[in-house]
Amino acid sequence: MLRVERLCAGYAGGTVLHEVSLDVRPATVQAVVGRNGAGKSTLVHTVAGLLRPHAGRIEIGGVQVAGRQPHRIARSGVGLVPQGRRVFSRLTVAEHLALAAAPWRAATPGGEGWTVPRILELLPRLAARLRHRGDQLSGGEQQMLAIARALLGQPRVLLLDEPCEGLAPDLAARVRDLVGALARGGLTVLLVEQQLQHAIEVADRIAVLEYGRVVYDRPAAEARADPGVLAAMLSVAAVGEPPASRPVPGLWPDPGTRPDHLRQG
Amino acid sequence: MAAGIRIDPYLVPALDGVAYGLLVFVAAAGLVLCFGVAGILNLAHGTLFAIGGYTAAALLDGGWPSLALALVAGTVAAAAAGALVAGLLTRSAARSHLTQALLTFGVALAGGSLLVGAFGPDDPPVRVPAALDGSVAVVGHRYPAYRLVFIAVAALLAGLLHLAVRRTRAGMLVRAAVDDAEMVAAMGVSPTRIRVGVLAIAGGLAGAAGVLGAPIIGPGTDTADTVLLLSLVVVVLGGLGSMAGTLLAALAVGQIQTLGVALAPSTAPFLLFAAMAVVLAVRARLPLAPRRAT
Numbered sequence: 001m002l003r004v005e006r007l008c009a010g011y012a013g014g015t016v017l018h019e020v021s022l023d024v025r026p027a028t029v030q031a032v033v034g035r036n037g038a039g040k041s042t043l044v045h046t047v048a049g050l051l052r053p054h055a056g057r058i059e060i061g062g063v064q065v066a067g068r069q070p071h072r073i074a075r076s077g078v079g080l081v082p083q084g085r086r087v088f089s090r091l092t093v094a095e096h097l098a099l100a101a102a103p104w105r106a107a108t109p110g111g112e113g114w115t116v117p118r119i120l121e122l123l124p125r126l127a128a129r130l131r132h133r134g135d136q137l138s139g140g141e142q143q144m145l146a147i148a149r150a151l152l153g154q155p156r157v158l159l160l161d162e163p164c165e166g167l168a169p170d171l172a173a174r175v176r177d178l179v180g181a182l183a184r185g186g187l188t189v190l191l192v193e194q195q196l197q198h199a200i201e202v203a204d205r206i207a208v209l210e211y212g213r214v215v216y217d218r219p220a221a222e223a224r225a226d227p228g229v230l231a232a233m234l235s236v237a238a239v240g241e242p243p244a245s246r247p248v249p250g251l252w253p254d255p256g257t258r259p260d261h262l263r264q265g
Numbered sequence: 266m267a268a269g270i271r272i273d274p275y276l277v278p279a280l281d282g283v284a285y286g287l288l289v290f291v292a293a294a295g296l297v298l299c300f301g302v303a304g305i306l307n308l309a310h311g312t313l314f315a316i317g318g319y320t321a322a323a324l325l326d327g328g329w330p331s332l333a334l335a336l337v338a339g340t341v342a343a344a345a346a347g348a349l350v351a352g353l354l355t356r357s358a359a360r361s362h363l364t365q366a367l368l369t370f371g372v373a374l375a376g377g378s379l380l381v382g383a384f385g386p387d388d389p390p391v392r393v394p395a396a397l398d399g400s401v402a403v404v405g406h407r408y409p410a411y412r413l414v415f416i417a418v419a420a421l422l423a424g425l426l427h428l429a430v431r432r433t434r435a436g437m438l439v440r441a442a443v444d445d446a447e448m449v450a451a452m453g454v455s456p457t458r459i460r461v462g463v464l465a466i467a468g469g470l471a472g473a474a475g476v477l478g479a480p481i482i483g484p485g486t487d488t489a490d491t492v493l494l495l496s497l498v499v500v501v502l503g504g505l506g507s508m509a510g511t512l513l514a515a516l517a518v519g520q521i522q523t524l525g526v527a528l529a530p531s532t533a534p535f536l537l538f539a540a541m542a543v544v545l546a547v548r549a550r551l552p553l554a555p556r557r558a559t
Contacts, residue, residue, distance in 0.1 A: 048451055074453035082451070088444040091437060099437045100452060153453055 001026040001188040002047070002157045007056035007066070009046040010212075015054060016042040018212045022190075024157070024205075029179060029189040031203035031220070033196050033234065039212040040192040041083055044161045047190065048080045049073035060157055079155030083162045083192075085142040087134035087149070094130040096145055100152035114151045122178075123148055140171035147178065157188045164198050176202045196234055200224060208233055277406050278527040279520065284412045286519020287419035288481060290512050291474035292492050293499035294426055295347075295467030301505035302442045303463040306362050308369040309350055311493030312376040313343040313468045317475020318484030319380055322389035325479070329394050339476035340469045346376070347468020351461040377489055388485035411480050418477060426470075427508050439463070443505060495522075501541050 002024040010016040016039045024030040034040050045051040047058055049070035058066040065073050074080070088096060097116045120127040123144045129137060137145060143163055150158060160179060164172035180202045183189050193199040199206055199220075206223050208216035208230065216233060223230050292314050299307045320339035325331050350372055354365060392398075393411045400407040430436035442449045442459055450456050471492075475484070482488060495518055503514030518537060525533035 050447060050451065069455070070447070070450040071453050071455045074451055080448075080451045082448065086445055086448050088441045088448070090440045090444055095437050095440075099434065099441060149452070 001061055002030075002190060003057070003059040004043075004047065005057040005059070007043075007046060007058065008054040009042055009051055009056075010054065011042075011051070016212045017046065017053075019056065020209070020212070020214055022207060022214065022217065024188055024190055026188050027183055027186045028204040029183045029191055029202055031191045031193055031199035031206045032209055033193050033199050033206060033230075034209035035234065036194070038209040040194070040209055041161055042212070043209070044080070044082070044159050044190070044192055047073075048078060048159055074153060077154070077156035079150030079153045079158045081143075081146045081150045081158065081160045081163055083165065085139075085146040087137070087142050087145050089135035090133060092131055092133050093126055093137070093145055096134065096149055097126075097130075097152065100149040114154060116152070119148045119151060139166050140168070140174070143167065143171075143175055147175075151182075155187065157190065158182065159190050159192075161192045162194060163191070164193070164195065172198065196227075196230060200227065200230070206230065273404075275524060275527055276404055277408060278523045280403065280408060280416075281412070282520035282523035283516065284416050284419070284481060284519070285522055286516035287416060287423065288474055288478040289492075289495050289499060289518050290515035291419055291422055291426075291477070292471050293496035293503075293515055294423075294508060294511055295470035295474075296496040296500055297503070297505055297508075297511050298439065298463050298470075299467045300500060302439050302446075303351075303460045304362075304446065305351075305354060305460065305464065306365045306369070307347075307350060307464065307467070308366055308493060309346075309372040309376060310369075310467070310471055310496055311489035311491070312373045312380070313346055313471035314475040314478075314492040315377070315380055315484055315489040316343045316346055317472035317477075318391075318479040318488055319384050319389070319475075320472070321476040321479035322384065322391050322484055325392045327392040327395050327398075329396075332394055336473060336476045340472045343472025343475065344465045344469035347464040347466075347471070348461050350468070351464035354460070373489060373493070377486070380484075381486060384484075386486060388483070391479045391484075393480050415477060415481065422473070423508075423512055430508055435462075498537055498541050502544055 002022070004020055004022040006019045006021055007017055008015055008019060020039070020043060022030060022032070032040055032043060042051065046053050046066075049065070049068055049072070053066050056066060057064055060073070060076050060078060063076060065076055065078075068076075091099065097119065101116050125141060126144055126148060129141060134142065134145065147160075147163070163175050163179070167175065176198060179189055179191060183202075183204070191199060191203060200223055203220040206216070206218060206220050207214050210233075216230065292310070295313070296307065296310045299305045299310065317339035320342055321335045324335040324338060350369060353368060353372065397411040397414055399410050401410050401413060402408075403413070430439055438449065438454065438459070446456065446459075449459070474492075475488075482491065499511060499514045499518055502517065503510035503512075517540070521533060521536045521540070525536050529536075
C-alpha cells in the first residue's frame with residue numbers, strides 16, 4: 001500500500017535520508033524507530049509531501065506521489081498525525097471535525113468512510129469536549145483530535161509521528177491500542193517511534209533508521225522473540241515481553257459499543 | 266451639564282473618527298487576511314482601495330442604482346485585481362516577504378500610474394445619492410447624512426465579516442490557516458486556492474471600502490498610499506489574531522486621526538506612529554507564544 005524506494009531527502013541542500021526503502025503491506029503497522037536525528041520525522045514529512053525528496057519513489061496504492069504538493073498527497077489517501085499534534089489552537093473540537101469532514105476530503109478511493117458520529121463513537125472523550133478549543137485540551141485529548149482529524153480525511157495510509165510522545169503511560173497505551181485496532185480495521189499505518197517498547201507492542205514490522213539509513217527491517221515477531229538485538233542497535237535496555245492485550249477504558253466505554261470494524265481486534 | 270459642555274465640541278470629530286475608523290477597518294481587514302492567512306505582504310492593497318474609489322467617481326451620478334452598480338463593479342474589479350496579484354506571486358515568490366514587497370510595490374506603482382492615466386491627476390468629484398447629500402441634526406449639530414449611513418453600513422459589514430470568520434467553513438479554514446497553514450495543506454486543501462481566494466476577498470473588501478469611502482477620503486493620487494499606511498498601522502496595532510483586534514485598532518486610528526487632531530493638533534500626527542512604535546517595542550519584549558500546540 002505504501003512503498004518507499006531509494007528515497008533521499010533533507011533540508012537546505014543537506015541530505016538526511018539516504019536511499020531509504022520500505023514496503024508497508026495493507027492493513028499492517030510498519031514501525032520506524034531510531035535515535036534523535038536519525039531521520040524519522042524527515043521520512044514522515046517527505047511521505048506527506050511537506051518536504052520535497054531529492055530522489056527516489058513514494059507509491060501509495062501503486063501510484064507514484066513523490067514530489068507532489070501535500071494537499072495532493074493527502075487527497076490520494078494519506079493522513080498525517082504530526083509530531084506535537086499540531087491541532088489548531090483557535091478552533092474548537094467541533095470545528096476541527098467539521099473542517100476535517102469537509103466535502104473535499106470525502107472522495108479518497110478506497111478510504112474507510114469515517115464520519116463525525118463514527119469518530120465520536122470511537123473517541124467518546126472528544127464528544128465531551130466539542131466546545132473546547134484546541135489549546136484547551138490535554139495532551140491525550142489533542143492526540144485523539146489529531147488522529148480524528150486525520151481519519152476524517154478518509155486515508156488509506158496513516159502516518160503517525162511519535163503519537164505517544166509526552167503522554168502518560170496509560171494514555172500512551174490507549175493510543176497504541178487504537179493504532180493496532182485501526183490497522184486491524186484495514187488501515188495501513190507508518191508509525192514513527194523513538195521508544196522501542198511502544199513500537200514493538202503494536203507493529204507488524206519494525207525498521208531501524210540510523211543516520212538516515214535503514215539498518216534493520218524485519219517482522220516484529222522476530223524482534224519480540226529476540227528484543228536484545230534491536231535494543232543493542234538502539235543502545236537501550238532490552239524490552240520485556242509485550243503486555244497482554246487489554247481492554248482500553250475511555251476509548252470504548254462499553255465493549256458492546258465498539259465499532260464493528262474494530263471488534264475483530 | 267458642565268461635562269456635556271466640555272464634550273460637545275468634540276462630538277462631531279468623535280463621530281468622524283468612528284466613520285473613519287470603520288472605513289479603515291473594512292480596508293485593513295483585507296490586509297490582515299492577506300498577511301495572516303496567506304502570509305502575503307500586499308503593498309498594492311491601497312491601490313485596490315483606489316480602484317474602488319475611482320470606480321465610484323466614474324459611476325456615481327447621484328442616484329441609488331448608480332451607488333449599487335458602483336459597489337458591485339468596484340468590489341468585483343478590486344477582487345479581480347487581488348486575484349491577479351495572487352497569480353503574479355508564484356509559489357517560490359510567495360515564500361519570501363522581500364520578494365512579495367518588491368513585487369506588490371511594483372504592482373502598486375504601475376496600478377497607480379494606470380489609474381492616474383485613466384482618470385487624470387486631479388481628484389475627481391464623487392456624487393452621492395441626493396437623499397444622502399444633506400446633513401441631519403445630531404445632538405444640536407449638523408452632521409453629513411452620508412457619513413451616518415456609512416457608519417451603519419460599515420458596522421453591518423464588520424458584523425457580517427465577523428460572522429463569516431466565526432461561523433462559516435471558509436472562516437474556519439481562515440482561522441486554521443492562520444494557525445498552521447502547513448497542516449491545512451496536509452488536510453488536502455490547496456495552498457494556491459487559499460492564496461488566490463484570500464487575495465481576491467481582501468481585494469473585494471478594499472474595493473467595497475473604496476466605493477463606500479469615496480465621499481469621505483478620496484479618490485485621489487495620495488489615496489492608495491494613505492490607505493496602505495493606515496492599514497499597515499492597523500495590522501501592527503491589532504495583530505493578525507482576530508477581527509476584533511483589527512476593529513479596535515482601526516477605531517483607535519480613526520479617533521487619533523480626527524478627535525486627536527481636534528484635541529492636540531500639533532501632536533496628533535505623531536500619535537499614530539508613536540502608538541505603533543510602543544506596540545512594536547512592547548511586543549519585542551514579550552516572551553514569544555508557542556507557535557503550535559504541543
